[in-house]
Amino acid sequence: MGKTILIVDDDPAQRRLLQAAVERNGFLTRAAENGAQAVAAVDTHADIDIVLLDLIMPGMTGQEALKEIRQRRGDLPAIVLTASGGIDTVVQAMQAGASDFFVKPASPERIMVSIRNALEMSNLKTEVVRMKKRNAGQMSFDDMVANAPVMAPVVRMGKRAAASNIPVLITGESGVGKELLARAIQGAS
Secondary structure, eight states: OOOEEEEEOSOHHHHHHHHHHHHHTTOEEEEESSHHHHHHHHHHOTTEEEEEEESOOSSSOHHHHHHHHHHHOTTSOEEEEESSOOHHHHHHHHHTTOSEEEESSOOHHHHHHHHHHHHHHHHHHHHHHHHHHHHHTOOOGGGSOOOSGGGHHHHHHHHHHHHSOSOOOOOOOTTSSHHHHHHHHHHHO
């Protein structure tokens, strides 16, 4: 399943251009025309992986929307875009938590480089958090990447095992994640 990018811009033509560039590269998109809609979309849709956020919009500005988004989902990468405004505006956005910026109009290649870099950085941060939890013995079932339908009964039984105080024997082929399941059971018990 592709990553979902929220495109926030008050200019419908710019939104469509960004949407076309992003979708051509295999990403899914959602759109918002102002900061308030962007914050609502982040609250409503957990599948959003990146926000492309225009800084200058009527009503709630991009800066204000970025602050609200950071409060709700601090791990969500945000790339700010601006057609006008000086370097001070961009510096403020970066200090507020933006992962990158570009000046409109930007080439599709520049947009995609920024998106791929933000995704890679997000993946690395997630992996570092997971490794820290593993080393501290605090892994939980939420830290497992087990979205496949065949894993649902395994996770369900693991949660039941964590809730009990009986010994558990985990068997299976090499490399299937027995140790990860054991750590999750330990962390949840």
